[in-house]
Amino acid sequence: xxNIDQPTEMTATEGAIVQINCTYQTxxxxxxxxxxQHAGEAPTFLSYNVLDGLEEKGRFSSFLSRSKGxxxxxxxxxxxxxxxxxxxxVLDSNYQLIWGAGTKLIIKP
Amino acid sequence: DADVxxxxxxxxxxxxxxxxxxxxxxxxxDRMYWYRQDPGLGLQLIYYSFDVKDINKGxxxxxxxxxxxAQAKFSLSLESAIPNQTALYFCAPERNEQFFGPGxxxxxx
Numbered sequence: 202x203x204n205i206d207q208p209t210e211m212t213a214t215e216g217a218i219v220q221i222n223c224t225y226q227t228x229x230x231x232x233x234x235x236x237x238q239h240a241g242e243a244p245t246f247l248s249y250n251v252l253d254g255l256e257e258k259g260r261f262s263s264f265l266s267r268s269k270g271x272x273x274x275x276x277x278x279x280x281x282x283x284x285x286x287x288x289x290x291v292l293d294s295n296y297q298l299i300w301g302a303g304t305k306l307i308i309k310p
Numbered sequence: 311d312a313d314v315x316x317x318x319x320x321x322x323x324x325x326x327x328x329x330x331x332x333x334x335x336x337x338x339x340d341r342m343y344w345y346r347q348d349p350g351l352g353l354q355l356i357y358y359s360f361d362v363k364d365i366n367k368g369x370x371x372x373x374x375x376x377x378x379x380a381q382a383k384f385s386l387s388l389e390s391a392i393p394n395q396t397a398l399y400f401c402a403p404e405r406n407e408q409f410f411g412p413g414x415x416x417x418x419x
Contacts, residue, residue: 234407243412246409301352
């Protein structure tokens with residue numbers, strides 16, 4: 202079966218750095234996405250990785266290792282508004298997105 | 311995403327009633343998806359459509375049907391609603407990344 206694993210919940214301090222991990226086992230791989238979702242709202246796109254390595258976009262970076270079936274989302278200089286759920290999703294061989302359950306990130310002052 | 315509209319935004323209905331959720335997009339994307347999201351769970355794919363004549367079942371299609379009236383419109387129907395269909399429903403047009411509509415919160419009593 203296909204599986205995406207990410208921690209259920211994480212807590213971090215305002216101004217700090219946090220890394221949210223995602224491991225996956227899917228039938229084929231055509232890219233990995235990270236989305237941010239605030240409570241009661243729609244997910245919004247953060248990043249897309251299809252090649253190994255680090256993609257940096259402002260305070261957010263995303264890393265991919267295809268051989269390890271592993272990705273992480275790195276958030277720097279945390280702000281209170283970063284409190285949200287972060288969803289990892291993999292595009293499989295049929296070009297269907299397989300979603301993780303999401304990681305709820307709590308930011309404390 | 312302001313280019314994706316879902317109606318209604320909120321709906322309370324009774325068991326056994328027929329419900330239609332509508333989605334329209336102005337992005338011109340051929341591919342459109344319907345997801346449901348339950349608290350603490352990831353997004354689950356209900357149906358998807360690659361163009362007007364191509365409709366496919368997702369992982370949880372039982373109890374649902376869809377209609378792709380035009381490239382811009384993709385409707386989801388619950389023929390006879392049941393309480394465990396209470397969830398947040400998202401429509402998502404896609405071209406490389408998915409753009410989510412604002413969601414429909416459906417409660418079945």
